[in-house]
Amino acid sequence: MRPHLRVVTKAALLGAIFLIVPVLLYAQFLSADQEKRALVTASVREQGHTVAAALSPVLTQPGPANLPAIGRELSRFANPLTTIKLMFRPASSGVSGFYYVATSAPEPSDELDAERASLAQQGVLGRLDESCTGDVPVEQRYTAPDGHDEVVNSLIPVQSPAGCWALVTSLSASSVPGLSLGRPYYDSPEIRFAGAIYLLMALLTFTTFWSIWRGLGRFAERARQIREREAQGASFLVRNTVPELAAVAEEFDRMVDMLQDSARDIRRAAEDNAHAFKTPIAIIRQSLEPVVRGVPEDNARGHRAIGLIERSLDKLDGLVASSRRLDEATADLLDMPRVELDLARLLERVLGAHSDLFHERGLILEASLDAHVPVRANVEMLETVFENIVENATSFSKTGDRIEVRLAIVGDWADLSIADSGPGVSPQDLPRIFDRYFSSRPDLPENGDQSVHFGVGLWIVRRNVEALGGRVTAENRQPTGLLVRIRLPIRRALAQK
Numbered sequence: 001m002r003p004h005l006r007v008v009t010k011a012a013l014l015g016a017i018f019l020i021v022p023v024l025l026y027a028q029f030l031s032a033d034q035e036k037r038a039l040v041t042a043s044v045r046e047q048g049h050t051v052a053a054a055l056s057p058v059l060t061q062p063g064p065a066n067l068p069a070i071g072r073e074l075s076r077f078a079n080p081l082t083t084i085k086l087m088f089r090p091a092s093s094g095v096s097g098f099y100y101v102a103t104s105a106p107e108p109s110d111e112l113d114a115e116r117a118s119l120a121q122q123g124v125l126g127r128l129d130e131s132c133t134g135d136v137p138v139e140q141r142y143t144a145p146d147g148h149d150e151v152v153n154s155l156i157p158v159q160s161p162a163g164c165w166a167l168v169t170s171l172s173a174s175s176v177p178g179l180s181l182g183r184p185y186y187d188s189p190e191i192r193f194a195g196a197i198y199l200l201m202a203l204l205t206f207t208t209f210w211s212i213w214r215g216l217g218r219f220a221e222r223a224r225q226i227r228e229r230e231a232q233g234a235s236f237l238v239r240n241t242v243p244e245l246a247a248v249a250e251e252f253d254r255m256v257d258m259l260q261d262s263a264r265d266i267r268r269a270a271e272d273n274a275h276a277f278k279t280p281i282a283i284i285r286q287s288l289e290p291v292v293r294g295v296p297e298d299n300a301r302g303h304r305a306i307g308l309i310e311r312s313l314d315k316l317d318g319l320v321a322s323s324r325r326l327d328e329a330t331a332d333l334l335d336m337p338r339v340e341l342d343l344a345r346l347l348e349r350v351l352g353a354h355s356d357l358f359h360e361r362g363l364i365l366e367a368s369l370d371a372h373v374p375v376r377a378n379v380e381m382l383e384t385v386f387e388n389i390v391e392n393a394t395s396f397s398k399t400g401d402r403i404e405v406r407l408a409i410v411g412d413w414a415d416l417s418i419a420d421s422g423p424g425v426s427p428q429d430l431p432r433i434f435d436r437y438f439s440s441r442p443d444l445p446e447n448g449d450q451s452v453h454f455g456v457g458l459w460i461v462r463r464n465v466e467a468l469g470g471r472v473t474a475e476n477r478q479p480t481g482l483l484v485r486i487r488l489p490i491r492r493a494l495a496q497k
Helices: 003-059 067-076 109-121 124-131 189-227 243-294 300-334 343-353 355-361 379-395 457-467
Strands: 082-090 099-103 136-143 149-160 163-172 339-342 364-369 374-377 402-410 413-419 471-476 482-489
Touching: 003 067, 003 082, 003 149, 003 163, 003 189, 067 082, 067 099, 082 109, 099 109, 109 124, 109 149, 124 149, 124 163, 189 243, 243 300, 339 343, 339 379, 343 355, 343 364, 343 374, 343 379, 343 402, 343 413, 355 364, 355 379, 374 379, 374 482, 379 402, 379 413, 379 457, 379 482, 457 471, 457 482
Parallel strands: 364 402
Antiparallel strands: 082 099, 082 163, 136 149, 149 163, 339 374, 402 413, 413 482, 471 482
């Protein structure tokens, strides 16, 4: 799975969690709220039934109602949580509707009118007016003129000869905080507050997730520019927009500066070391010349010693050159600008520069190069790769041999193969030919390359190719010969122009 798909998947999973969790929690809290509401409502209604039973003898007696006595009875049942009120509808013909006649605690008439209007609007009084029987279930919330909320929990009718009495039990909403009495659970202040906090938390989470993702994406783009040695862009710190990543961006910038400084130091040290070693080598060569002339012709031992010294100097000179090439290759990997170039043209130029060598050695070059193979690389790094591969192929070839070079675009890759007709490499040594300091050169032809080799050329080839995002392999040909294949990523956008 690609990295951005993994991020999208994780974001979708996080979003699903943020959607599922509140649904599950809401269901659990709603169930608990309903249970508590049922208990509170049952308790209040039971209290209403108790009061109605106690007042029934007074309410059902013949003759006019003794309202002062009824008021005193209601006061006996008053408590801080509930309010008990009595409504009455006369049985006289032509009179309809209920009106309040007594309360357990004094209340302004406008509050009583507001409560009666709310009950009438909901049709509760209309149903009671028709039969005056049964317990009318109700959970009606209304706001009194003074701003406090009350919830009517029960209406218990009592039939009498004078008319229909209705005992109203109301519960103050503030007396049981946390319950959604008289309104939907989702409309309660607690749920709204919790929902706002949850939405804010989700917004902060996704905003942080998105900003960090975008910040890391900018870091990746900057790292790609550094890896591909594109034109200098903004630093990690400048590209960063996430405060939490500022310290990381600063450390990345310091690391890049340190690598660039290291590359310059390595190049300078390679040049200084090569100069420091070559000077004494040259002095030894010059000092050896009079010694050679002074040794008699018949002194075989002396000439053999001088020959050993000269070969050792040649080897030492080669080691110094190889060491410098290794240091420069390492520095190039750390800090080398890259440009967009045509691999076919670069390869044609390198092969053209070796045309005199092919003619001198009597070698036949067969080249088949696709036109316009775009890559992003460093010219010097690729030239070093091609020169080392071509020179390796010519060093194992004899007069009349063919060197075949093929370059083609295969999918998203530039596929380059260079094949010779030499002795090849023994199977046990084939996996090691790209290792540093490994050299296997058996049965060289008489006109082959007789110079000293130290096994760094193919190592540099592999280092450079891999640094450019490619890979290099080698295999023996049949009946003889070695084929080296290099694959480099092409610049698809350039290839489509």
